[in-house]
Amino acid sequence: MTDNTPAYPAGWYADVNAPGTERYYDGQAWTNQSRPAPTTVPVAADGTPAKAPWYKRKAIIIPVGIVAGIIVIGGIGGAISGGKGATTTAADKAPAAAAAPVAEEAAEEEVAVPETTGLTAKEAAALLENAGLEVDFSATKGVVLDRDNWTVLSSTPASGSTVKAGDTIVVNVEKTVTEAAPAPAESASAAPAPAPAPAQPEKPAMSTAQSSAVRSAESYLSFKGFSRAGLTEQLTSEYGEGFAAEDAEFAIAYLESTGAVDWNQEAAEAAQSYLDFKGFSHDGLFDQLTSEYGEQFTADQANFGLAAVGL
Structure with a gap:
């Protein structure tokens, strides 16, 4: 089928x-x-998409309605404003009047220069600055540093002059001279004045070599105990510091005069150093401290050192 x-x-x-x-x-x-x-989509005879009737096009009808509304509102507004326009005066159309000129600033404040003669520079500066003025100092000799030590002679402009606030006043000063107070009159019953203390001897001026020798001597004594002879040898030996004999002698004498060295204490320090290294008898350590191949202390210095360490 x-x-x-x-x-x-x-x-x-x-x-x-x-x-x-x-x-x-x-x-x-x-x-x-x-x-x-x-x-x-409907197609026109020429093959292009056919457009919808004009009354169905939302994109056109809505804007057209809005435009029409604006025209109507504009016409009403124009009628209203036209009615009011008849009452507009020429004064309303005139340009705005220019702003009134700004009042001039008040004149700067005037100040009378205070009297500062006889005051200290510090007191004068405070007085002038409190009056709203700037201060500068002028001195014939010296530089004004400590204002308490300067006395005011005059000012420029002079005191009583009228100046503007903020102006600079030049204060002329001189160094204050301090006079010694007179000694009080002695009464018959007054106790005698104590004798003045003896003047300390001035330290001698040192040459460069002498100063270097002093520093080297101090360095050696801070390291270990030295006798005077031993320290002299250390400072002058070609295997030591190599100072001239007179410079070494100057350094040692200087330390003795200032109390910077005590040979008995140096002997005690040397004795303790030996005992820290090894054991010694009394006689053995005495020989070590006094021998020319040892420390070269005197017998008295060596005995002081032995007693200090308990031998």
Whole structure:
């Protein structure tokens, strides 16, 4: 039996059972695939999409309405303003009057220069600055540093003159001379004045070599105990400092005069140093302290040192 169903090519076709949708035909049978039917756009005779009638175009009708409304409102406003325009005076149309000129500033404050003669420079500066004036000092000799030590002679402009606030006043000063107070009169019953303390001898001026010898001697004595002879040898030896004999003697004499060295204490320090190194008997340590190959202390100095360490 021949099937009278016409043969359709595969594609999407309107579904009569579901208006507004399409169903896919695979060329032999209808499938379960369906989709909304596409909207048909009218086409003009020349093939371009046909436009909707003008009264259906929202993009046109809405702006036109707005424009019409604006024209109407504008006409009403113009009528109202036209009615009022008849009452407008020439004064209303005249340009704004120029602003009144700014009042001139008040004249600067005037100040009378205070009297400062006889005051200290410090007191004068405070008085002038409190009056709203600047201060500068002038001295014939010296530089004004400590204002308490300077006395005011005059000022420029002079005291009583009228100046403007903030002006600079030049204060002429001189160094204050302090006079010694007179000694009080002695009464018959007054106790005699104590004798003045003896003047300390001035330290001798040192040459560069002497100063260097003093510093070297102090350095050696801070390191270990030295006798006078031992320190002299250390300062003058070619294996030591190599100072001239007179410079070494000057350095040692200087330390003795200032009390910077005590040979008995040096002997005690040397004795303790030897005992810290090894054990010594009394006689053995005495020989070490007095020998010319040892420390070269005198016998009295060596005995002081032995007693200090308990031998």
